[in-house]
Amino acid sequence: MSEVVLSLRGLTRDFGALRAVNSVSLDIQRKSITGLIGPNGAGKTTLFNMVAGALKPTKGTVTLSGADVTGLSSDALFARGLARTFQIPRPFRRMSVLDNVLLAPPKQTGETVVGALFRRGRVAAEEARIRDKARDILDFVTLGALADHPAGKISGGQMKLLELARALMGDPDVILLDEPAAGVNPSLARILVERIEELNRRGVTFVIIEHDMDFVMRHCDPVIALAEGRVVFQGTVAEAQADPLLLDAYLGTAA
Amino acid sequence: MSGVVSYLVFFATMAAILAIVVLGLNLQWGYTGLFNGGVAAFFGAGAYVTMLLGGRPEPGQFGGFLLPFPVAIAGGILFAGLLAWFFGALTLKLRHDYLAIATFGVAVALESVARNAEWLTGGAKGLRGFPRPLEASIADNFLYGLFFLALVLAVLAAVYVGLERLVRSPYGRALRAIREDEEAARSLGKNPVRLRLQSFVIGSMIMGAAGGLYVAFYAFIGPQDLAPILTFQVWAMLIVGGAGNNRGAVLGAFLIWAAWTASGFALATFAPQAMQLYTGPIQYILIGSVIVGMLLWRPQGILPERIGQGRR
Ligand SMILES: Nc1ncnc2c1ncn2[C@@H]1O[C@H](COP(=O)(O)OP(=O)(O)OP(=O)(O)O)[C@@H](O)[C@H]1O
Numbered sequence: 001m002s003e004v005v006l007s008l009r010g011l012t013r014d015f016g017a018l019r020a021v022n023s024v025s026l027d028i029q030r031k032s033i034t035g036l037i038g039p040n041g042a043g044k045t046t047l048f049n050m051v052a053g054a055l056k057p058t059k060g061t062v063t064l065s066g067a068d069v070t071g072l073s074s075d076a077l078f079a080r081g082l083a084r085t086f087q088i089p090r091p092f093r094r095m096s097v098l099d100n101v102l103l104a105p106p107k108q109t110g111e112t113v114v115g116a117l118f119r120r121g122r123v124a125a126e127e128a129r130i131r132d133k134a135r136d137i138l139d140f141v142t143l144g145a146l147a148d149h150p151a152g153k154i155s156g157g158q159m160k161l162l163e164l165a166r167a168l169m170g171d172p173d174v175i176l177l178d179e180p181a182a183g184v185n186p187s188l189a190r191i192l193v194e195r196i197e198e199l200n201r202r203g204v205t206f207v208i209i210e211h212d213m214d215f216v217m218r219h220c221d222p223v224i225a226l227a228e229g230r231v232v233f234q235g236t237v238a239e240a241q242a243d244p245l246l247l248d249a250y251l252g253t254a255a
Numbered sequence: 256m257s258g259v260v261s262y263l264v265f266f267a268t269m270a271a272i273l274a275i276v277v278l279g280l281n282l283q284w285g286y287t288g289l290f291n292g293g294v295a296a297f298f299g300a301g302a303y304v305t306m307l308l309g310g311r312p313e314p315g316q317f318g319g320f321l322l323p324f325p326v327a328i329a330g331g332i333l334f335a336g337l338l339a340w341f342f343g344a345l346t347l348k349l350r351h352d353y354l355a356i357a358t359f360g361v362a363v364a365l366e367s368v369a370r371n372a373e374w375l376t377g378g379a380k381g382l383r384g385f386p387r388p389l390e391a392s393i394a395d396n397f398l399y400g401l402f403f404l405a406l407v408l409a410v411l412a413a414v415y416v417g418l419e420r421l422v423r424s425p426y427g428r429a430l431r432a433i434r435e436d437e438e439a440a441r442s443l444g445k446n447p448v449r450l451r452l453q454s455f456v457i458g459s460m461i462m463g464a465a466g467g468l469y470v471a472f473y474a475f476i477g478p479q480d481l482a483p484i485l486t487f488q489v490w491a492m493l494i495v496g497g498a499g500n501n502r503g504a505v506l507g508a509f510l511i512w513a514a515w516t517a518s519g520f521a522l523a524t525f526a527p528q529a530m531q532l533y534t535g536p537i538q539y540i541l542i543g544s545v546i547v548g549m550l551l552w553r554p555q556g557i558l559p560e561r562i563g564q565g566r567r
């Protein structure tokens with residue numbers, strides 16, 4: 001029936017004496033929008049970093065679409081269809097918004113020295129295609145009008161949207177979003193949610209870290225809660241809402 | 256009159272050779288964010304190897320193989336590239352400052368080798384005697400000067416066009432992304448270590464090519480040509496002209512070289528005798544002030560990098 005696309009087993013990460021993520025095991029179903037919640041410092045971003053290849057796990061394994069990808073670097077994972085965004089946006093500041101997005105497609109002919117110098121016709125044709133796609137995606141996240149602006153000069157909320165746009169350029173199967181709506185104004189956040197749900201209908205799996213419980217309860221299912229590096233809850237939204245301890249614990253420590 | 260013209264030809268040849276070096280540094284620093292603190296090493300590596308391969312034999316001296324100039328300079332370029340590859344592979348995976356320290360160290364070490372390995376480099380007196388390309392066919396000195404200037408300008412143009420193609424392609428886009436944020440670029444599927452190493456090696460080969468032209472120009476190379484002042488000048492040229500802009504890099508080379516020669520001339524002509532001893536240090540201070548002033552008031556350089564619209 002449902003299929004596991006991403007599977008973590010015993011994933012652990014230490015920073016010196018601090019165990020930021022402590023033996024996390026979970027399965028992410030394909031085509032789900034999984035909400036990942038937990039108080040500040042619970043280890044959510046650290047978990048993302050390990051899954052996306054930005055941090056090496058101290059222990060444990062990550063399996064993506066059936067293949068063991070533990071310890072692969074993030075460029076390799078992106079090529080395998082796993083994209084992530086950053087909690088604090090990391091735009092390429094002295095590049096245009098459009099260039100930020102054009103960068104992402106993998107295996108571009110013009111990305112090698114030989115291709116760039118000697119296969120200019122092919123590169124130009126590819127660029128035209130990538131550019132059309134990039135324009136569509138920028139329009140999709142409402143950044144079309146800012147295509148030629150330096151990415152360092154757009155607003156924080158727009159940078160969040162740019163993060164999503166860049167991730168989409170690689171046609172990923174799985175997207176990890178780290179607080180995509182934080183700092184985004186409500187009308188932009190609504191657009192963001194629409195976009196996520198539309199992509200989800202097309203088959204993209206999302207895992208979303210979010211502090212806004214309203215957002216999580218409305219748009220995510222299932223929900224996973226981390227606290228002090230451990231999974232403390234895993235279940236449907238209905239179960240989460242019915243669990244007073246969870247919300248208490250969450251709100252109690254988060255605020 | 257003809258004295259002035261010959262001087263201008265001489266000046267332009269040297270400025271164009273330096274412009275090639277600045278273009279190499281611009282690929283490394285301007286587009287990739289790699290801090291090369293040993294520009295002189297890669298220039299010098301290209302120069303010495305070109306001399307060894309293409310120079311005249313001297314008794315008791317290694318080298319002097321009298322290879323045709325294109326072969327000799329290709330050897331120089333290759334050696335500069337190997338040097339960059341070796342030290343780049345060692346340091347480019349580490350934190351950024353390690354490359355700066357390592358390249359600086361390479362330059363110091365190479366200068367010391369040049370000064371001391373007499374059998375190979377001629378020691379402090381350097382290596383002399385280089386059959387310049389087509390020297391025999393162009394008898395007139397002035398005409399030969401013009402020819403050599405044209406040759407250097409042709410190389411400069413070729414390097415410029417090649418680099419422009421590179422930096423305006425998806426390859427250049429990936430380099431700039433790595434310069435801006437290595438981890439973010441990695442999360443979008445780019446391999447920073449590979450791209451940084453390539454950019455570093457290509458930039459250093461360009462510096463090596465300039466070194467080969469320099470050897471053919473002066474028919475001489477000595478350890479003083481590898482002194483840190485060259486690295487310093489080239490950086491000033493890039494900062495003044497505009498890092499991340501190849502036209503700026505060339506402009507900066509000509510401007511700073513003009514300022515350098517003019518200040519040397521002015522000090523020699525007008526400064527009191529006692530001060531002339533200090534011409535070198537005074538020039539150092541002047542160029543240092545230019546760098547500091549530029550970084551304070553116009554850090555993006557005269558021709559800044561262009562972002563977005565109109566870039567292509
Ligand atoms: N690179 C690092 N070095 C040392 N400690 C770290 C590092 N990254 C995270 N930590 C620590 O690990 C713990 C988990 O941090 P993490 O960023 O994963 O939390 P989080 O759940 O994302 O929190 P938030 O909701 O505030 O974003 C924290 O105590 C944090 O200080």
Ligand SMILES: [Mg+2]
Nearest residue numbers: 044045046087
């Ligand atoms: Mg976090």
